[in-house]
Each structure stands twice: as C-alpha cells, then as structure tokens.
Amino acid sequence: MYLFNTLKKRKDEFVPIDESNVRMYVCGPTVYDRAHLGNAKTPVAFDVLYRVLCNKYGKEHVTYVSNITDVDDKILDKHKKTGKPIREITEQTYQWYIDDMAKLNILPPNHRPRATEYIDEMIELVKLLLKEGHAYETNGHVLFDVDSMPGYGFLSGRSMKEMLAGARIEVADYKKNPADFVLWKPSDADQPGWDSPWGYGRPGWHLECSAMSAKLLGNTFDIHGGGADLIFPHHENECAQSMCAHPGEKFANYWVHSGMLMVDGVKMSKSLGNFYTIDEVLEKAPAEALRLMFLTTHYHQPFNFTFEGLEAAKQTLDKFYNALLKVKEIEPKDDASADERVVGALEDDLNTPLALSYIHELVNALNKAEDQDEKQELKGKLLKSAYLLGILWQDPKEWFRGGADDEAQEIEELIAQRAEAKKNKDYALADEIRNNLKARGIILEDSPQGTTWKKA
RNA sequence: GGCCGGUUGGCAGAGUGGCUCAUGCAGAGGACUGCAAAUCCUUGUACAUCGGUUCAAUUCCGGUACCGGCCUCCA
Numbered sequence A: 001m002y003l004f005n006t007l008k009k010r011k012d013e014f015v016p017i018d019e020s021n022v023r024m025y026v027c028g029p030t031v032y033d034r035a036h037l038g039n040a041k042t043p044v045a046f047d048v049l050y051r052v053l054c055n056k057y058g059k060e061h062v063t064y065v066s067n068i069t070d071v072d073d074k075i076l077d078k079h080k081k082t083g084k085p086i087r088e089i090t091e092q093t094y095q096w097y098i099d100d101m102a103k104l105n106i107l108p109p110n111h112r113p114r115a116t117e118y119i120d121e122m123i124e125l126v127k128l129l130l131k132e133g134h135a136y137e138t139n140g141h142v143l144f145d146v147d148s149m150p151g152y153g154f155l156s157g158r159s160m161k162e163m164l165a166g167a168r169i170e171v172a173d174y175k176k177n178p179a180d181f182v183l184w185k186p187s188d189a190d191q192p193g194w195d196s197p198w199g200y201g202r203p204g205w206h207l208e209c210s211a212m213s214a215k216l217l218g219n220t221f222d223i224h225g226g227g228a229d230l231i232f233p234h235h236e237n238e239c240a241q242s243m244c245a246h247p248g249e250k251f252a253n254y255w256v257h258s259g260m261l262m263v264d265g266v267k268m269s270k271s272l273g274n275f276y277t278i279d280e281v282l283e284k285a286p287a288e289a290l291r292l293m294f295l296t297t298h299y300h301q302p303f304n305f306t307f308e309g310l311e312a313a314k315q316t317l318d319k320f321y322n323a324l325l326k327v328k329e330i331e332p333k334d335d336a337s338a339d340e341r342v343v344g345a346l347e348d349d350l351n352t353p354l355a356l357s358y359i360h361e362l363v364n365a366l367n368k369a370e371d372q373d374e375k376q377e378l379k380g381k382l383l384k385s386a387y388l389l390g391i392l393w394q395d396p397k398e399w400f401r402g403g404a405d406d407e408a409q410e411i412e413e414l415i416a417q418r419a420e421a422k423k424n425k426d427y428a429l430a431d432e433i434r435n436n437l438k439a440r441g442i443i444l445e446d447s448p449q450g451t452t453w454k455k456a
Numbered sequence B: 001g002g003c004c005g006g007u008u009g010g011c012a013g014a015g016u017g018g019c020u021c022a023u024g025c026a027g028a029g030g031a032c033u034g035c036a037a038a039u040c041c042u043u044g045u046a047c048a049u050c051g052g053u054u055c056a057a058u059u060c061c062g063g064u065a066c067c068g069g070c071c072u073c074c075a
Helices: A037-057 A073-082 A086-103 A115-131 A160-166 A205-217 A228-245 A287-295 A307-326 A340-347 A352-368 A372-389 A396-401 A405-423 A427-439
Strands: A002-005 A010-013 A022-026 A062-066 A135-138 A141-144 A181-186 A201-203 A221-227 A252-258 A261-263 A303-305 A442-447 A450-455
Touching: A002 A252, A022 A037, A022 A205, A037 A062, A037 A086, A037 A221, A037 A252, A037 A261, A037 A287, A037 A340, A037 A372, A062 A205, A073 A086, A115 A135, A115 A141, A115 A181, A115 A201, A115 A205, A115 A228, A141 A228, A181 A205, A181 A228, A201 A205, A205 A221, A205 A228, A221 A228, A228 A252, A287 A307, A287 A352, A303 A307, A307 A352, A307 A372, A307 A396, A340 A352, A340 A372, A352 A372, A396 A450, A405 A427, A405 A442, A405 A450, A427 A442
Parallel strands: A022 A062, A022 A221, A221 A252, A261 A303
Antiparallel strands: A002 A010, A135 A141, A141 A181, A181 A201, A442 A450
C-alpha cells in the first residue's frame, strides 16, 4: 500500500508500526457554525482511507481518531455576536456535524475526542515543554520557543527566513521570535477557561491535537491527516510540540493531506458568495451524489465544485442503482470479495477515480450478465467494491423512489390502467398516463417483465 | 517575494518510455421497443510550449507561459 507522504513530498510505501494496531488521527472541525463543503471533502477522503485500512488489516486492528475543537476564539466570537451560551453553540454545531457525516455515509471513528475533555492532558504537555526548555511564560501566556527546536519547519518545507519574509505573522512584543506560538493563553473571567499553573486560561489550538493524539494513539503513530491548509502552521506546530515534549519520538510517520475545495474555479469564501454548507447542498442533491462527486477526483488534487458535477454524480448513481435494481431479487454470493483491481487502485494512494472506472466496468458486466451464477458473482463483487468507496449502500428501489412512498399505490394503479390500455392497443391513453406521470416527476420504464417506475 | 501543485480529446478525469484500449458524460450511427425510457453494440476527437536525454517521450530532465493553492483563522 502506498500513500503520498507530505514529509517526503512523494508517494511512500505504507508500513505500519504495528499491523495489529494501525493508528490514524485526522483533524476535525471547530464547532462554531454549519459545516461547509470543504468540511465534507476531507472526511470523505479519510473515510475511504479508513475503509481501505480496515480491509487490509482488519477492522479490529485499526484505530481512527478524529477530534472536535470545542474551545476556540471563533466560538467566542459567535457567542459575542449571537449571545447564545457557548455550550449551546458547540453542542448544536456538533450535532449538525455528526448528522452531516452520517448522511455522507462516513463510518464513525473509534474516538471523536473533544478538546474540552482533554484539558488536563494539555496542561501536562505544556508543563513538559516548559521543563524541556521549549516554552516560556510571558505576559500571562505560555509560548512555544521555535528557536529551541532545530529543524522547525521541516514538515511544511519552510525555513525560518522564509516564514518571516511573509511578514504576516502576528508580531507581539512579548514574543522572543515572531514565529513563537501560543500554548496557553489567559481568559477573562467571563470567557471559557480552566485553572492552570499559569492562571485561569485556555489552550492554544495546536496544543489540542498534540495532547489528544498522544493520549489516544501514543506518542508516535502511523498516519496524521487533514486538509492541506493545515500543513502550516497547524501541523508544523503540532510536530514541534509533540516531538519536543517527547524527545526521540517521531509523532506521525505519514502525513496525508487532502486538496482544497474550490467553487467554480476559485476558493470558496463568504465574500465571493460561493460559500455552501453541506446541509444546503443536500437540499438539492442526495448525499450519496455529493460523496461520489468528491471521489471522482484524486483526494490530493484541489477539487472544483460545480452543481453540474454534482448532477453528473447523481446520474452515475442512477446508472449504478439501475443495474442493481435489475438484480434486486438475486442474492449476491456470500463469499464475494472486492474486485482486486479496485483494491489495487485504492491501495495505490487512494486512486478513487481509477477505482470508479472499475466500478463502471463491473456495472456494465452486470448489465450484460445472463446466467444466474454470473449475476450473483458480479453483484457480490460490485457491492463489496463499492463498500470500500462508501457508495451503493442504499436499497435501489429506495434510491429511485425516495420520498414517494405515499404516492406508490396510486402510481401502481395508473400503471395497471396503462397496461390494460396497452393490451387493447389504445396507445393514446397509454401515452397520456405516462406523460401525466412524467409531468409529476415519475418515469415509467417498460420491460418484458412489466413496468417499473422511478422518481426523476 | 517564498513554498507547493497543476496544464490530457466538447466536458469531467485517470494513466503510461514503445502496445488495439483509461473510465464516465456529451455527440454520431445501430439493436431492442407500439412509441419512449433503461440497456446493449459500433464510432470520432488528446496529451500547454520550447529544448535535452533516448533507438523511441504525452510519460524522464530543464527552461518558458498560463492556472491554482498555501505563507493570517481555515478541512
């Protein structure tokens, strides 16, 4: 198995530290508002990776952690703006996020730790960094001392000189080096905070992931993932904290980053008016179409979102489910396993577009299959392969009829009337019935076995 | 200014030092059908540009152009 490793800037053979416990940590969202499309793309990519790892090493041998950041200045801002209690904001947003993830068929990670539940671990980590001489206390803050770490910048490939050339680092006069970042900062009495050796305060963002990953996965684990925008400064700083606090440890062996989401060729942003939340896009298309759409581009590439692309993904699913609908009554072979070409494509740095091309081939073969054995085998292989991608989990009838159950009986009656008209060669009446249903968004399909219907 | 990635047929998007061929959508023709739909068959069109390496480059190396991301909170 191969993964593109940001540490080496190339595809790298994946060798876990312990095959009986493969460990992955992926940075999750800060819960202050509805999750947007970018917040969907990254978890989908890592969900596929999780599925592939489970397939290769066995589900019980993989530990997947994805955190929830529920203490952050953005949450404070939201609280100031809306007046809503912090706890209410984080709980509500957390629930929205979990619901969105479930709709996208993302398997729950083994742990979804919340930052506020690991404050003790964070405080211990800061103490350790102070003791090791990698941090200093000033103005009520505890800062990480980047000059104390030789090689700071190795993950993002930046030298200190380059970082300063950007000249957009927050400069505070109490910092020894402008690149020093906050480990612990003071809170006002009305702000969320915890008592610490440095007074009432709250953790810096980067600290959370270092503390939670160490607690749940150990000081060195296999894969650390997230969106490409986190490489610097977030992941760079996590590396710095974790490696300095635990000398000799490598923190994460493989750093995997998913490409950014764009809309109509440019970055998605509120000011450009091209900003979409997951739930508003799901009003226009099924969640499975959104998931499939992300998989049509390699996870490492930037993804350009368009509603045309979303519609195309829905059409592809129509094709897939149509093939499954035709073999609905056929039991898939129970000892079926995923197509080895699909597994091969996915184990080669999650080449989902290539894997999907094989899914298309399986669907085509299934459409052409004539004898029972062949259909059973292909259906089994298709479903197992699709599971690795997290698609085709629905009942095909449900896919086509979703939300039209209350009309089902009436539609069946109209189909019966039309069959009668066809029998009498009254094609005018037959076509009228079909056209009327079409106007309501119901598509009829005749076959030698009778007539079936779908919702458009 | 620094760092990173991209440029493949009408569109989306993989991949490869030489082979008949990605795949899908769209287009054209056909089969099936009362007509449709779905499905099947056939089919056209491609590797930004300039150099280098090579018997051979879309594929490797270098330059150029253009596009995008990151360098500030961000998945």
